[in-house]
Amino acid sequence: MRRGVFGRTAGAGALVAAALTVLVTGCGIRTTSVPVDAGAAPSRVPCSTTEASAPGSAVQGVPVRVFLVCGSQLEAVDRRSPLPEEKAGGDPVRTAGGLLAQLLAEPSESERQAGFTSAVRGPLVVSGGRRGDPTGTLRLSRQPEDLAPTALSQLVCTFAESSAGAGGHTVLLGGPGAYEPKRYRCTTELRERPESAPPTAPATAPAATATG
Template identity: 70%
Template sequence: MSRLRRAGARTGGVAAAVVLTAVASGCGIRTTSVPVDAGPAPSRVPCSVTGDEIATQTSGVPVRVFLLCGSQLEPVDRRAPLPREKPDGDRVPTASALLAQLLAEPSENERQAGFSTAVKGPLLVTGGYKGDPAGTLRLSRQPEDLNPTALSQIVCTLANSSAGAGEASVVLGGPGHYPPRRLACTTGLKERPESAPPTTTGPPSPSAS
């Protein structure tokens, strides 16, 4: 009888193991041919420059530019050779200094942090024409002809400075006599800089004399 009991116990143990294996396999993750959208892969670049890098830039006034990092626009603090401006001063010197920063290649530390720029020269910025809204800036190339990411960099950099038109926007035109447009730097544009900057009406501005 003892032998039969031991044999029965062994048989029961094997059966239990089979049942547990079947349950475990049913609860596990099985391969499937259906694609699963898990979102973009996490970026391995820090997209952040250390304070030591900024501290070494001893000349110029603090400025903020938007560079490309991990397919998005991220702000970078720098110093630019620019006289300290007045709140209602000429926007062109500020815009020129910021554009020069965007045209310059990122520093070694910025490159290691994952930053790059899509803005390529030659490219200049001047004031508006007679009849343009106050605060208009005109580029030496038509904005629509620029690389979309480069235009997004320019819009966000100028819009978030004293060269902008307020409310995170900038009134921007080209060298021709096409009317300038007020372009906005939105969260969506920072996340998808390859898209076209949205236009906004904003408060009315008097014409330039």
């Protein structure tokens, strides 16, 4: 008699355990107590550099500012150009050439660690305008619209925010063909979304009213 009671009790316990297992599984609760390692939280790139010259060494070159890509946006980076001091701001074409060389150069180790890259690729050369072009026109060896959008945005903002620009955060830019140059403008929106097309206006439009 006791064996029958024990058997019924054990059977009932097994049924209860099975029911609890189904209930827990149906509620979506994991039956394991082993912690799950989801990995480290994603970190944001700093987009800033702290390069310093070696102790006792003089910093060489002329300070220049270029726009590089970091975190899907354009960020200004201070560099040193080998352009002679007396020619740094007097010749817009020479200035633009020095800035272009900076954009074509590989980012330094500290810039790479900070998350900076450049979409500008060679071969690419900048020269002065042709006869009939507005004063201050720069012409590239490739049509601006044929460049990668982010690369063009880098060039526009770098030139427009330098002495090679045409004022009002704009630059007069053309290509090697017979097309008329355009006034490209560097805006906050363009720096935030460099993959978009830079705002343009006719080259003869006043710099203060150049819009997209």
